[in-house]
Amino acid sequence: MNRAIDIYCERVGTAFWAEPLNAVSNLAFIVAGILLVMALRRQDQAVRRDPAIGTLVGLTFLIGLGSGLFHTFAVLWSALADVVPIALFILLYMYLSLRRLVVLPLWMCLLSLVAVLALVTAMPILFGFSVSTYAVALAAMLGVGGFLHFARRHPAGREILIAAVIFAVSLSFRTVDLPLCEVLPIGTHYFWHILNAVVLYRLTRTMMRHGAPS
Template identity: 70%
Template sequence: MNRAIDLYCERLGPGLWGEPLNAVTNLAFILAGILLVAALRRDAAARRDPAVLGLVALVFLVGIGSGLFHTLATVWAALADVIPVALFILLYMYLALTRFAALARWGALTGVAVVLVLVTAMPLAFGFSVATYGVALAAMLGVGGFLHFGRRHPAGRRILAAAGVFALSLAFRTADLPLCAALPVGTHFLWHLLNAVVLYSLTRTMMVEGTKKA
C-alpha cells in the first residue's frame, strides 16, 4: 500500500480525511470560480475572451487539484495540485505583459520564459519549497510596481494589492510546520483561503482592465 505524502502539520494519517481542514478549504477556489463565472455573465467582452476563460477554468482546476492532493496525497495528485497553479502563473504573466505593460509578444514570452526557468529551477535545486512561490510573488511585485509607478496603469494597484495578500498567504504556508507543536491543525488552510482571494482578484483585474481592447 502506498504511503501518503506527508508535507503538512494537519495530516492525521494515510486516509482520505488525513487533512480534513486542508481538504475542505479548497472549496474556496471553487467558490472563487463560481463568482468569476457570475462576473462573466455580466461582462460580454470578458465572456468572449478565450484567455480570460482559460484563467477562470484554471481557478477551478487549482481547487480540484489541491483537493485531490490533500485527500489522496499521492505523487500524481501532487502533480494535479501544482500544474494548474504553474499554468495560471505563466498565462497571467503573459497576459499582464502584453495587455497591461503593452510589451511585444517576444518581450512577453521572454518574461514568461524567465519565470518558467526560475519556477522549474527552484524545486530542482532546493526541493519544492516556499522559494518556488517566492518567484511568483517577485513577479507580481515587479509587474504590479512597473504598471503602477511606471505606467500609472489602473491594473498595477490591483496586482500590488493581490501581491500583498499573497505575501501574507505565503507567510502562513511557511509557518505551517514550525508552528505544528503549538497549533496541531497547522496554518496551511489559510494558504488556501487567501490564495482563493488572490486568484479571484487577479482574474477580475484581467476581466476589467485586460479586455477593453481584446
C-alpha cells in the same frame, strides 16, 4: 504514482480524511470560480468570448479540485493534479499581464516566461536549496504591479499590488505550517487556500476589467 506524501502539519496518517481543514478549505477556490463566472456574465461580449480570461476562470476551479484531491489522496498523481493548474495559471497570468497591461512585444513576453521557468529550475541547482515557485510568482506580481502603478499610473497596477500583499500573507501561512506544528497541531495551511482564492479572484477580475480585448 501512489507513494504517500506527508508534508503538512494536519496530516497524521494515510487516511482519505486525514487533512479535513486543508481539504475543505479548497471550497474557497470553487466559490471564487463561481463568483468569477457571475462576473464574467456581466461583462460585454468581447470579454465573455475571450478564451484567455475563460481559461483563468476555468483554472480557478481546477486549482480547487486539484488541491482538494491532493489533500485527500496525498499521493504523487494527486500532487500533480494540485501543482499543474497552479503553474498554468501563474504562467498564463504573467503572459497576459506583460502582453495586455504592460504591452510588451510578443517575443519579450515569451522570453520573460522562459526566464522565470529557468530561474525556478536553476536556483536549487546553483544554491543547493529549493526556491519556492510561489516566491518567484510573488516577485513577478510586485514587479509588474509596481511598474504599472508607479511608472504607468495604470489602474491595474494597484489591484495587482493589493493581490501581491494578500499573496505574501498567504505565503507566510504556508511557510509556517510545519514549524508551528508542535504548538498548533492543525497547522496553518488552510489559510493559504482561503487567501489564495481571494488572490485568484482579484487577479482575474483585474484582467477582466483592464486586460480584456475591446
